[in-house]
Amino acid sequence: MRETSTTSPASGDGAYPRPQLVRPRWQDLCGEWDFAIGDPADDEGAALRRRGAALPGRIRVPFPPESTASGVGDTRPYDTVWYRREVTQADVVAAGGGTQGDVLMVRFGAVDHSAQVWADGVLLGAHDGGQTPFALEVPPEIAARETFTLVVRAQDDPRDVTQPRGKQDWRDEPHSIWYHRTTGIWQPVWLEVVPRTAVERCDWTTDVPAAAVRCDLRLTRRPEPGSTVEIVVSHQGDVLARQRLAVDDSETSSVIGLHRQGNGQAYEELLWSPERPTLLDATVTVTGPDGDVVDHIASYLGLRSTGEAGGRFLLNDRPYYVRAVLEQGYWPQSHLAAPDAEALRDEVRLIKDLGFNAARVHQKAEDPRFLYWADRLGLLVWGEIAAPFAFTPRAVERTLREWVDVVARDRSHPSVVTWVPVNESWGVQHIAHDAAQQHFTQALYHLTKALDPTRPVVSNDGWEHTRSDLLTVHDYTTSREPLEARYATHEALADLPGQIGPAGRRVALQPSAVAGKPVMVTEFGGITWAPGSPIETWGYAVADSADDFERRVRDVFEALYASPGLAGICYTQLTDTLQEANGLVDENRKPKLPLETIRSIVQGEHHP
Numbered sequence: 001m002r003e004t005s006t007t008s009p010a011s012g013d014g015a016y017p018r019p020q021l022v023r024p025r026w027q028d029l030c031g032e033w034d035f036a037i038g039d040p041a042d043d044e045g046a047a048l049r050r051r052g053a054a055l056p057g058r059i060r061v062p063f064p065p066e067s068t069a070s071g072v073g074d075t076r077p078y079d080t081v082w083y084r085r086e087v088t089q090a091d092v093v094a095a096g097g098g099t100q101g102d103v104l105m106v107r108f109g110a111v112d113h114s115a116q117v118w119a120d121g122v123l124l125g126a127h128d129g130g131q132t133p134f135a136l137e138v139p140p141e142i143a144a145r146e147t148f149t150l151v152v153r154a155q156d157d158p159r160d161v162t163q164p165r166g167k168q169d170w171r172d173e174p175h176s177i178w179y180h181r182t183t184g185i186w187q188p189v190w191l192e193v194v195p196r197t198a199v200e201r202c203d204w205t206t207d208v209p210a211a212a213v214r215c216d217l218r219l220t221r222r223p224e225p226g227s228t229v230e231i232v233v234s235h236q237g238d239v240l241a242r243q244r245l246a247v248d249d250s251e252t253s254s255v256i257g258l259h260r261q262g263n264g265q266a267y268e269e270l271l272w273s274p275e276r277p278t279l280l281d282a283t284v285t286v287t288g289p290d291g292d293v294v295d296h297i298a299s300y301l302g303l304r305s306t307g308e309a310g311g312r313f314l315l316n317d318r319p320y321y322v323r324a325v326l327e328q329g330y331w332p333q334s335h336l337a338a339p340d341a342e343a344l345r346d347e348v349r350l351i352k353d354l355g356f357n358a359a360r361v362h363q364k365a366e367d368p369r370f371l372y373w374a375d376r377l378g379l380l381v382w383g384e385i386a387a388p389f390a391f392t393p394r395a396v397e398r399t400l401r402e403w404v405d406v407v408a409r410d411r412s413h414p415s416v417v418t419w420v421p422v423n424e425s426w427g428v429q430h431i432a433h434d435a436a437q438q439h440f441t442q443a444l445y446h447l448t449k450a451l452d453p454t455r456p457v458v459s460n461d462g463w464e465h466t467r468s469d470l471l472t473v474h475d476y477t478t479s480r481e482p483l484e485a486r487y488a489t490h491e492a493l494a495d496l497p498g499q500i501g502p503a504g505r506r507v508a509l510q511p512s513a514v515a516g517k518p519v520m521v522t523e524f525g526g527i528t529w530a531p532g533s534p535i536e537t538w539g540y541a542v543a544d545s546a547d548d549f550e551r552r553v554r555d556v557f558e559a560l561y562a563s564p565g566l567a568g569i570c571y572t573q574l575t576d577t578l579q580e581a582n583g584l585v586d587e588n589r590k591p592k593l594p595l596e597t598i599r600s601i602v603q604g605e606h607h608p
Contacts, residue, residue, distance in 0.1 A: 010279040010300035010376060015341045017109050017188040018133070019372040020412050021202050022298045025096035027191040029085065029106075029150075035059035035072065038080035040155065051121040052149035055084045061189055062109070062337050064182040069334035077158035077172055081184040085150050087119075087191070092143055096193035101295070103194050103220075104143040106150065107135040109187025109367065113156040113163050120148045129398070130156065131164065131365035131385055132405035133187075154184035162395035164402050166363030166386025167328065174578050176538065179330060186337040187367055195295045197223050199284055204301040204412040205454060208271065208316055211261035213241070213301065217284065219250045226289030231256060233301075234281050235270060247286070261303070271316050272302030272414045274357040277378030279414075302375060302414025306455050308469055308518050311493075313456070313567045315380075315417070322380065322568025323602060324358035325351055325584070326523060329366050330577045332587045341369050348373040350589055351574065355602030360522065360570050363387060363423065365406045374415035382418045382570075383410055384461075387426035391437055395427060403444065407451045419448050419455055424462040424474065425505070431464050432506060441466045461522055463505035465497075470567070471514045474523035475502040478541040478552060483524075484559035493519045493565045518567035521560055526572045527552045529592055530581035537581035540572075550593055553584070554601050561604045571602070 009022040016022055034055035038046065049055065063070035065081060089097075092104055106117065112130030116123065119142045127134040142148050157163070158181055159170055169178035201218035215231050230244045231254060241256045261267060272278050279300045286294040304316050312319040327347070331339055338344045344367060351359050358380035361370070365385045374381050385406050388395040403421050410416050421444040422428060428437035441459045445467045448457045456469035465471060473496065477483040486502065487493060496519060497511035508514045528539025529549035543549035560569050576583040584598055585591045591598055 008281045008300075009298050010281060013341070014345055014369050014372050014376075017107070017190060017369065019368055020204075020299045020301075021199065023096065023100055023192060023194070023296075025094065025100050025193070027091050027095035029087075029091075029189040029191060030061050033059055033061050034084035035065070036082045037065070037074065037078050038082050038153070040080045046153070049082050049084070049153070050118050050123075050151060052084065052118075052151055055082055059083065062185050062187050063334050064112070064184060064186045064337060066180045066183060067333060067335040067337065069337070069339060075180050077181070078183070079155060079157055081154050081156075083152040083154070083185060086147050087150050088147050089145070091191055092193065095191035097143075100193045101195035101198065102140070103196055103198070104138040104140075105135045105192050105194055106138060107133065107190050107192060108185065109133050109189070110365075111152070111154050111185050112182050114154065116153045118151040120145070129164075129402045129405060130182075131402055133409060152185065156181070156183045158183075161389040162392050162398060164386045164388050164399055167330070168386070170389070177580050179578050180335055182336040186335075194220070197221055197227075197286065198295045199286065199297045201408070202284055202297065202299050202412070203408075204282070204299070206301060206303045206305070206414070208261075208303060208305040211258050213256045213258060213303075214253060215256060215282075215284070216253045217247075217251065219247075219286070222250050223247055223286065223294070224289050227294065228287045229254075230285045230287065232283045233258065235278070240280065258303075268316075270303050272304040272375075272378075273315060274352075274378035274380060277376060278302065279375060299412075300375070301412060304414050306417040308456055308567075311516060311518050311565060311567065313470070313518050313520070322358050322520060322570070323356050324360050324380070324382070324522070324568065324570035325354070325356045326570055326573040327351065327359040327361050328573060328575065328577045329361055329364050329370070330575070332578075336364060338367055338370070344370040345373045345377075346589070348377050348379050350585070352377060352379060353595060353599070354574075354584060354591070355599035358382070358417075358568075358570070359574070360384065360420070362573075365402075365410075368409065368413075371410060371413040371415055375413055379415055380417045381413070381415045382420050383407070383416045384420040384423065387423060389427060391428055391430070391434075391440070396440060399427065400444075400447070404447070404451065407448060411452045417455060418458060418470065419452070420458045420461050421445070421448060422460045425460060425464050428460070431460070431466075432509060438466050438509060463501050463503055463507055465508040465514050466510050467513045468508075469517060471496060471508065471517045471519045472522040473501055473507060473519065475521050476524060476526050476540040476572075477502055478525075478527065478556060480555040480559045483556060484562050487519070487521070487560065487563035487566055490565045493563070519565065520568040520570070521566060522568075522570040523572045524560065524569065525553065525556050526582045527556070528582045530576060530586070533581060535579055537576075538579050539582035546593065550597065550601075553598075557601050557604065
């Protein structure tokens with residue numbers, strides 16, 4: 001049994017997989033499961049496995065079978081994997097059975113790429129999308145049994161380039177900038193008992209100038225007539241706002257005024273920023289017509305706004321220079337899955353200790369527990385997803401589905417300040433000449449704005465922008481003089497939308513749509529120094545000593561910091577990742593230079 005504080009989830013241990021919608025009791029199902037790599041053509045064997053037949057192997061969930069942490073470590077390409085685990089009545093009680101509700105849910109953080117789930121041979125449901133969470137109800141007659149068998153089949157075609165796969169290689173072995181595949185369960189699995197009428201979604205939108213918070217709630221079903229919802233927002237035990245409203249539908253919205261924020265004398269004390277990551281506690285209580293509590297959940301939020309104006313990125317309506325690092329979220333022993341919850345906390349701490357105030361999580365929808373620590377410790381995050389490599393109707397459909405779900409999952413985190421649905425024309429490789437692909441990136445821009453109008457959206461990070469709130473450029477020039485000259489004046493930045501960029505691609509396909517937008521160099525550096533590496537490494541430039549590495553890194557940072565008009569930067573990259581050994585730290589998170597040296601370079605002697 002796991003207990004999670006519903007008094008202040010923002011000060012917890014970061015272990016709960018869904019940090020902004022917390023009930024006190026849940027049961028972690030991570031650990032040893034039965035396992036098998038399956039043959040998708042074996043219909044007879046599949047039928048037996050669905051009904052709970054024994055599997056020959058073992059795996060440690062939630063680590064992908066390609067990783068050594070899983071205990072399997074099989075990196076061959078395969079299409080189908082099977083998981084099996086016994087669930088006991090003790091597990092159900094630990095998840096809140098008898099105290100928290102009467103509906104048993106099995107929740108998955110992410111299963112790559114599609115999943116089907118059975119309990120004692122009964123299909124609970126299916127999910128498609130390797131980066132997004134889903135939950136399935138266990139029928140009460142099965143949940144009441146002393147034990148029942150939970151079976152998961154995951155299917156993930158290693159050659160299917162219409163799947164949003166990001167850095168997962170479609171070849172047998174990792175090459176260039178692509179890594180080992182991640183198949184099956186790779187984020188936590190847990191049980192939670194909830195009431196029949198339960199809070200399913202709780203989304204927070206803050207409006208800093210208006211001193212208000214909007215709460216959007218979704219319940220699992222329509223409540224009984226006469227039901228109410230009470231929302232309380234507090235800070236360190238002091239109630240800032242309390243609102244009770246009648247609720248007669250499964251979806252409801254409420255705007256809650258924070259009157260203290262209307263007085264400018266203490267205005268900034270409660271605002272969230274990397275330098276002052278203040279979080280507010282929140283609770284939502286659903287009460288039935290008889291006055292009995294139906295459901296009670298705890299959450300948290302951060303008061304902050306993000307935007308752009310006058311060629312600058314804005315945080316809390318003030319210019320803010322983004323000093324970011326590219327974060328692959330890949331570990332040598334566990335691949336895209338973090339080794340544990342503490343590793344996600346340590347990753348955020350490392351990024352901040354190195355002097356950065358932001359991370360661009362690259363080609364991955366990161367575990368929400370990473371966002372929890374970014375919220376809590378103060379780190380800006382650019383939200384991105386893994387991309388497909390093809391442009392087909394199926395690839396478009398899959399990308400849209402996953403992107404909508406990612407935005408819905410992460411939109412309440414104050415650390416997430418920018419959305420990036422497309423990177424470097426991945427999946428729209430002929431966008432410069434294909435009107436359909438241009439329409440797709442514009443549609444993603446407008447769809448994201450419809451889902452969340454509060455954050456900037458980058459239509460195609462790096463080059464070939466259509467409609468975009470930021471003009472982002474990827475520039476791996478590693479000689480100081482030409483890099484500095486490219487961004488040396490406001491006039492040079494103003495001319496960028498009509499230029500061919502440093503990668504030989506047009507910076508913008510619709511220059512007028514991005515004219516005057518803040519300019520950021522969101523990938524640069526990529527300098528490799530990996531002495532003694534057992535594999536052949538790769539980078540955009542190669543250093544031959546620690547001193548040479550320091551000089552090269554310092555040169556590219558100082559060249560960009562010399563620009564009077566850039567709104568931000570993002571260095572490639574945080575960690576060495578397999579053959580792409582161009583990190584500031586190695587794959588085990590050991591800095592390649594003294595941490596204080598890297599920090600001084602990243603922050604710049606006279607730079608904001």
